[in-house]
Every structure is written in C-alpha cells, then in structure tokens.
Amino acid sequence: MAVASPAGRRRGSLGSRTAVLAVVAALLIVPGTAGHADPKPTVKSLEKELAGLRKDSDRLIEDYYHGRRELQQVEKAEKAAREKLEAAQEVYDREATFLRTLAVAEFMSGRRNQLTLVAEEEDPADLLNRLALRDHMVAQQQARLSGYAEVRDRHLHAQEEAAARAEELSTSVDDLAGRREKAEKQIERIRDKIDQLHKAPGRSTDGTWLPQLPGGADNITPRMRLVKTLIDKRFDVPYGIGCYRAIQDGGEHPLGRACDFMLSRGGAMPTGAEIQRGHDISAWAIKNAKRLGIMYIIYRQRIWHVRTGAWRYMSDRGGATANHYDHPHISVY
Known part of the structure; x- marks a missing residue:
C-alpha cells in the first residue's frame, strides 16, 4: 500500500479542515439568515400605527x-x-304611632265591662257613635298605612335597583379608564419612537454642533425647524409658534435659532391646562435636548441649560410675556 508523503498529508489535512470550516460557516450563516431581525420601523409606519391607536x-x-x-x-x-x-318612611312611622295610640286606647277601654260603660253613660247612643267613629278612624288609618307601606317598599326597590346599576356602571367605567390609560401610554411610547428616529442635522463626530444658517419661509435653521415641527405635531400648540424676529436683542431669535410656543x-x-402644556413641552425638550441640539429652555421665569441640566430662576423682566409665563422659549445650537 502506498504511503502518502508529508506534503500530501498536509494538503489532505488542510482540505479536511477547510471543509469543516465551510460546514461550520454554513451552519452559522443559515440560521442567521433565517432569524434575520425585522427592519427598523419607519416614521411613516409608526405614524400609521399611531393614527390607529x-x-x-x-x-x-x-x-x-x-x-x-x-x-x-343613575346615582x-x-x-x-x-x-x-x-319621606315615605317618616310618614309611615307617624301613621304607625297614631295607630298604636288608638290601639292602646282601645285596649284600655276594652278592659272595662261593657255594661258598666253603658250604665255610666248618660246617653248610650253617644257612646255607640263614638265607638263607631273610632272604628272608622282605625280602618281609615290602616288603609293609609297600607298605602304608605306600598310606597315605601316601591321606593326601596327602586333604590336597590339604582344602587346595583350604579355599581355595575362604576366597574365598567373603571375598566374603560384602565383601557384608556393603557392606550395613552402606548401612544406615548410610539411618539417617543418617532422622536428617536429624528436626528438633528449638523452634528460633528466629536459631538459638537456645527453652525447653521437660517433659511426657508420661516427664516430659521434646519435644527430649529426640526424641533419646531416635532413639538407642533406632538403638542398641537394652539396659540401659534413665533420664531424669527429681526430685532437685534442679543438672543437667538434674529439668528433663526429660537422659537416661542405660545400658550395664550x-x-x-x-x-x-395651557400651563401644563408648557410644562409638558419643556419636559419633552429636556428629554430630547442632547439628540436635537437644544441649548436652553426658558419657562415661567426659569431657565434650563443643557450644560448644567438644572433649572434656575431668572430676574424679573416686568411682565407675563417677558418672564415667559405665557410660553416656553427654546433655543438650539
């Protein structure tokens, strides 16, 4: 039997090793292809899901x-x-008391001998008339008492039915409130996902923000326009958004890098409700500041800067608008 040369053995060993590596690679690649992760959702798909929610x-x-x-x-x-x-119970109790009084009077009079009573009376006819009148009054009171009892029982039944219906409705309302709360939380999660898909333009590799020139009909920078668009879409600012103004006051408005989100x-x-909207806009801006290039926020005579990450009070500027009580102000880099 021929013996393989060392070179031949090495070639055979390398060939086997190559074949094994190829099989392993195939095993690794195939499952990876089969279990390929779903593509990241787009803004369009998320907005469609958001509209349904x-x-x-x-x-x-x-x-x-x-x-x-x-x-x-029902309540x-x-x-x-x-x-x-x-009310029915009060009348019933009053009539029942009167009837008991008659019963006691009848009992007290019934203990005496009827003949003695007749003998003692000057006119037996008067006695009979009084007895007849008393019996008539007792019968009348019993009839009224029966009517009041019927009214009382009817109202008691109505009250029990209403209380049962109120309990049923209360459970249903609580269930609806819980489902609504879950839906609102899911809406917030999708809104956050949409926000995360937007990246502010003009950021350098070292994390600093490159200067941008204002442009467009609104004369603001692309970075400020993105922040403005996202806030307007998410919070539906009812009293308008003011951004560029030509007055050189040392701020970012003339540079197209600031917007005021009006609450009145x-x-x-x-x-x-509008004050709370301002707080919500400010909280959103803080949450997304580093990703969107937000530099600082002013609201209700306080300023928050991305460098410090904290609010501090500002000096009084003399009015609701000047002190930013009627709007949050947002400036970007």
Missing part, C-alpha cells in the same frame, strides 16, 4: 365619558329614590 383611544375616551354621564344619572336617581324613601394671546395669563 389614536382612533381607538378616542373611542375609549368617548365610551368612558358616556359611561360617566350615565353613572351620574342621581338613586339619591332621589333614597330621599323619597326617607395678547399677554394674558394662560389657563391651568
């Missing part, structure tokens, strides 16, 4: 408020039934 959330909110109104009506009916029951008009103090 909003529709579901709006329906849940409508059902919730319908349930609340019905619950209030009102239960209260009315309880008040009527109390004409310098009026905003409502409680």
Whole structure:
C-alpha cells in the first residue's frame, strides 16, 4: 500500500479542515439568515400605527365619558329614590304611632265591662257613635298605612335597583379608564419612537454642533425647524409658534435659532391646562435636548441649560410675556 508523503498529508489535512470550516460557516450563516431581525420601523409606519391607536383611544375616551354621564344619572336617581324613601318612611312611622295610640286606647277601654260603660253613660247612643267613629278612624288609618307601606317598599326597590346599576356602571367605567390609560401610554411610547428616529442635522463626530444658517419661509435653521415641527405635531400648540424676529436683542431669535410656543394671546395669563402644556413641552425638550441640539429652555421665569441640566430662576423682566409665563422659549445650537 502506498504511503502518502508529508506534503500530501498536509494538503489532505488542510482540505479536511477547510471543509469543516465551510460546514461550520454554513451552519452559522443559515440560521442567521433565517432569524434575520425585522427592519427598523419607519416614521411613516409608526405614524400609521399611531393614527390607529389614536382612533381607538378616542373611542375609549368617548365610551368612558358616556359611561360617566350615565353613572351620574343613575346615582342621581338613586339619591332621589333614597330621599323619597326617607319621606315615605317618616310618614309611615307617624301613621304607625297614631295607630298604636288608638290601639292602646282601645285596649284600655276594652278592659272595662261593657255594661258598666253603658250604665255610666248618660246617653248610650253617644257612646255607640263614638265607638263607631273610632272604628272608622282605625280602618281609615290602616288603609293609609297600607298605602304608605306600598310606597315605601316601591321606593326601596327602586333604590336597590339604582344602587346595583350604579355599581355595575362604576366597574365598567373603571375598566374603560384602565383601557384608556393603557392606550395613552402606548401612544406615548410610539411618539417617543418617532422622536428617536429624528436626528438633528449638523452634528460633528466629536459631538459638537456645527453652525447653521437660517433659511426657508420661516427664516430659521434646519435644527430649529426640526424641533419646531416635532413639538407642533406632538403638542398641537394652539396659540401659534413665533420664531424669527429681526430685532437685534442679543438672543437667538434674529439668528433663526429660537422659537416661542405660545400658550395664550395678547399677554394674558394662560389657563391651568395651557400651563401644563408648557410644562409638558419643556419636559419633552429636556428629554430630547442632547439628540436635537437644544441649548436652553426658558419657562415661567426659569431657565434650563443643557450644560448644567438644572433649572434656575431668572430676574424679573416686568411682565407675563417677558418672564415667559405665557410660553416656553427654546433655543438650539
């Protein structure tokens, strides 16, 4: 039998090793291809999902408020039934007391011998008339008492039914509220995902922000325009967004790097709901500051800067608008 040369053995060994590596590579590659991760969602797909969730959330909110109104009506009916029951019970108790008084009087008179009573009376006819009148009054009171008892029992039944319905509705309303809360949380998660897909332009590899020139019809920088668009879409600013102004006041507005998100008009103090909207916008801006190139935020006579990451109070500038009580101000790099 021929013996393989050392070179031949090395070639055979290398060939076997190559074949084994090829098989291992194939085993590694094939599962990787089969288990390939789903592509990242796009803004368009997330916005479509968000629109569907909003529709579901709006329906849940409508059902919730319908349930609340019905619950209030049932609770009102239960209260009315309880008040009527109390009134009927009061009349019933008064009539029952009067009837017991008659019964006691009858008992006391019944203990005496009827003949003695007749003998003692000057006119037996008067006695008979009084007895007949008393019996008539007792019968009349018993009839009234029976009527009041019927009214009382009817109101008691109505109250029990209303209380049971109120309990049922309360459970349903609580369930709707829980589902609405879950839908709103899911909406917030999708909104956050959409925000994460947006990256502010003009960031260098070392993390600093390159200067940008303003442009477009609104005369603001691309970085400021992205922040403005995202906030307007997410919070639906009702009183307008003011950005560029030509007055050289040393701020970022003339540079196209700042916007004011108005919560009221004409310098009026905003409502409680609008004040909260301002807090929500400010919190969102802080959360996304480093990714979107936000430099600082001013709201309600306080300023937050990305370098310090904390709020500090500002000096009084003399009015609601000057002190930013009616709008959050956001400046970008």
